[in-house]
Amino acid sequence: MSENRVVVIGGGYAGALAANRLRLRAGVDITLVNPRAEFVERVRLHQFVAGTSQATVEFGSLLGEGVRLVVDSAAAIESSARRVxxxxxxxxxxxxxxxxxxxxxxxxxxxxxxxxxAYGIGEFELARRLSARLAELPADAPVTVVGGGLTGIETAAELGEQGRAVTLVCGRSLAPSFGLPGRRAVAKWLSRLGVAVVEGESVGEVRADAVVLSGGEVRASAVTIWAAGFGVPGLAAASGLRTDEAGRLLTDETLTSVDDVRVVAAGDAAAPSGRPLRMSCYAAGPLGALAADTVLSRMAGTEPPVINLAFSGACVSLGRGVAVRQLARRDDSAVSAYVGGRVGAAIKEFTCRFAVSRIGGEAKRPGSARWLKGGPRLGRSGVVTVDGGGA
Known part of the structure; x- marks a missing residue:
C-alpha cells in the first residue's frame, strides 16, 4: 500500500517551504495546517506595529500546486494512530x-x-492588538520595550524613529549576541533616535501606567511591549512526544523524532540531539527543506540526510534607513566585524525579501532552496564536529 500522505503542522518559514519541497516526489498527498489563511512575515511585525509595512502574504502566491491548505489548528497528535x-x-x-x-x-x-x-509582539494577533493600542495613544506617551535582543531593538527603533518616547529595558545587556563593536553601533543609532536604553536591569512588575525595574525604580509607561525571549507551543509534549525543557521536539540529526520515525520536526520547534539551532528565520528555511528531504528519503527507503547548516551572522534594523549586520563564524559566534548604516539596511531588506521568495521559489521549482553549509553539528555519534572556518 502506498504511504504518501504527509501532514505539515505550521505554515511559517519552515513549514511552508517543507510543504512545497515535498512536491519533489510525484504522488505525495500534502496537507498544510495553519491557523491563518495568510503567511505571516514575523520578521516584519515590528514594522506592522509601527504602520510602516504589512506583514502578511497570501498563501496562494507561495504554495505550489497540489498543496492543500487547511485553516485550522492542531489540538493533538495521536502518533500511534497516525492522526492529527x-x-x-x-x-x-x-x-x-x-x-x-x-x-x-x-x-x-x-x-x-x-x-x-503588557503587550506581546511576536505573533500577528498580538502585533495587531498592540498596533491598535498605540493608535489610541498621543505621540508623546511613554512607551517601554522589554528585551534587549533583536526583536526588542527593532521595535524600539521603529517607534523611536516615529518620535515616540521609548525606553528599552535590556536586562543583562543590549544585543548580547553581537560583538562589542556591533553593540556599540546599535547603541549609537538608538541614541540618535532618542531611545533611552537601560542595561543591567530587568522589569520586575508591569502596571497599567508604569513599569517597576528590578532595582525598584518606577517609570511611567503608557504601553509596555514585551519582546524578551520566545517560547514553544506545547503540542508535542501534550501529545506524549518527548521534548527538551523548552518544549521543542527531541529529534536526531535528521530531524526525526526520537519517539516516532514517522514524525519529523522543522524550525524553531525542533531540538536535534537536544541542541537546537538559534530560533531564527535564517535557520527555519533550511530546516524545513531538510525535514522534507528526510520524509522523502524514508518514502524512497534511503538514508535521510543529517543537518548541514552554517551561520553567517544576524541583522537588526534600526528604523527604515539603517541596520547593523553582525558577521559571525559558521558556528554562529560573533566576530568583531559588522556592516552598518544604509548598506546594513539594504542587507536587512534583502534578507527579509529572500526568506519569502525562497518559499515561492520552492513552489515553482521544488528542490531549488540552497543555504550555507559546513557549520558545527552533533553527528550520529554524539560528537561535535566542525567543518569549515569563519564566515
Whole structure:
C-alpha cells in the first residue's frame, strides 16, 4: 500500500517551504495546517506595529500546486494512530508528519502584572492588538520595550524613529549576541533616535501606567511591549512526544523524532540531539527543506540526510534607513566585524525579501532552496564536529 500522505503542522518559514519541497516526489498527498489563511512575515511585525509595512502574504502566491491548505489548528497528535486532531473537531490521517509549529512570543505569567498589562509582539494577533493600542495613544506617551535582543531593538527603533518616547529595558545587556563593536553601533543609532536604553536591569512588575525595574525604580509607561525571549507551543509534549525543557521536539540529526520515525520536526520547534539551532528565520528555511528531504528519503527507503547548516551572522534594523549586520563564524559566534548604516539596511531588506521568495521559489521549482553549509553539528555519534572556518 502506498504511504504518501504527509501532514505539515505550521505554515511559517519552515513549514511552508517543507510543504512545497515535498512536491519533489510525484504522488505525495500534502496537507498544510495553519491557523491563518495568510503567511505571516514575523520578521516584519515590528514594522506592522509601527504602520510602516504589512506583514502578511497570501498563501496562494507561495504554495505550489497540489498543496492543500487547511485553516485550522492542531489540538493533538495521536502518533500511534497516525492522526492529527484539529481544534475544529476534524481529523487528518497521515503516513508522515512534519512538526513545524514554530515559536511563540507571549507575555510571561511569572512577572507580576505582565500578563494583564503588557503587550506581546511576536505573533500577528498580538502585533495587531498592540498596533491598535498605540493608535489610541498621543505621540508623546511613554512607551517601554522589554528585551534587549533583536526583536526588542527593532521595535524600539521603529517607534523611536516615529518620535515616540521609548525606553528599552535590556536586562543583562543590549544585543548580547553581537560583538562589542556591533553593540556599540546599535547603541549609537538608538541614541540618535532618542531611545533611552537601560542595561543591567530587568522589569520586575508591569502596571497599567508604569513599569517597576528590578532595582525598584518606577517609570511611567503608557504601553509596555514585551519582546524578551520566545517560547514553544506545547503540542508535542501534550501529545506524549518527548521534548527538551523548552518544549521543542527531541529529534536526531535528521530531524526525526526520537519517539516516532514517522514524525519529523522543522524550525524553531525542533531540538536535534537536544541542541537546537538559534530560533531564527535564517535557520527555519533550511530546516524545513531538510525535514522534507528526510520524509522523502524514508518514502524512497534511503538514508535521510543529517543537518548541514552554517551561520553567517544576524541583522537588526534600526528604523527604515539603517541596520547593523553582525558577521559571525559558521558556528554562529560573533566576530568583531559588522556592516552598518544604509548598506546594513539594504542587507536587512534583502534578507527579509529572500526568506519569502525562497518559499515561492520552492513552489515553482521544488528542490531549488540552497543555504550555507559546513557549520558545527552533533553527528550520529554524539560528537561535535566542525567543518569549515569563519564566515
Amino acid at each position: 486532531l484539529l481544534e475544529s473537531g476534524g481529523t487528518l490521517d497521515y503516513d508522515y508528519l512534519i512538526y513545524a509549529v514554530g515559536s511563540t512570543a507571549g507575555v510571561p505569567s511569572s512577572v507580576p502584572g505582565a500578563a494583564e498589562f
